Each structure stands twice: as structure tokens, then as C-alpha cells.
Amino acid sequence: MKNEILLIIGWIAAIQGALGAAGQMFGENPWGFVHLWWDVPVGGYLALFLVGAALAFMGEMARKKEKG
Numbered sequence: 568m569k570n571e572i573l574l575i576i577g578w579i580a581a582i583q584g585a586l587g588a589a590g591q592m593f594g595e596n597p598w599g600f601v602h603l604w605w606d607v608p609v610g611g612y613l614a615l616f617l618v619g620a621a622l623a624f625m626g627e628m629a630r631k632k633e634k635g
Contacts, residue, residue, distance in 0.1 A: 587612035
């Protein structure tokens with residue numbers, strides 16, 4: 568259960584980071600939901616993407632380890 572929550576949070580964070588960075592680089596405003604609450608620079612969105620990807624990776628590895 569804990570691993571699935573970690574996996575879901577990781578995927579959501581990675582997607583929001585990617586959308587925010589892409590929106591600022593290729594459009595006028597960031598995409599996603601994070602910009603509704605905070606004003607984040609492109610580097611912050613890229614960091615959010617990396618942290619989310621790491622969490623998703625850890626969740627996937629833990630899930631595979633549980634299954635054997």
C-alpha cells in the first residue's frame with residue numbers, strides 16, 4: 568500500500584513538473600496545476616520533475632521487489 572502511494576505521488580509530481588517546464592519554455596504560461604498556487608521558475612519545475620521521477624522509480628522498484 569505504501570509503495571503504491573509513493574508511486575502515485577511520484578507520477579503526479581513528475582507530470583506537473585514536466586507540464587510546468589514545457590509551458591514556460593514553449594508557451595507563455597506554465598501548464599498544469601502548480602502555477603495556480605505558486606509562482607515557480609523553470610528550474611523549480613525541472614527539480615519537481617526529477618524528484619517525482621525518482622519517487623516513481625523507487626515505487627516501481629519496491630513493487631517489483633514485493634512481487635518477487
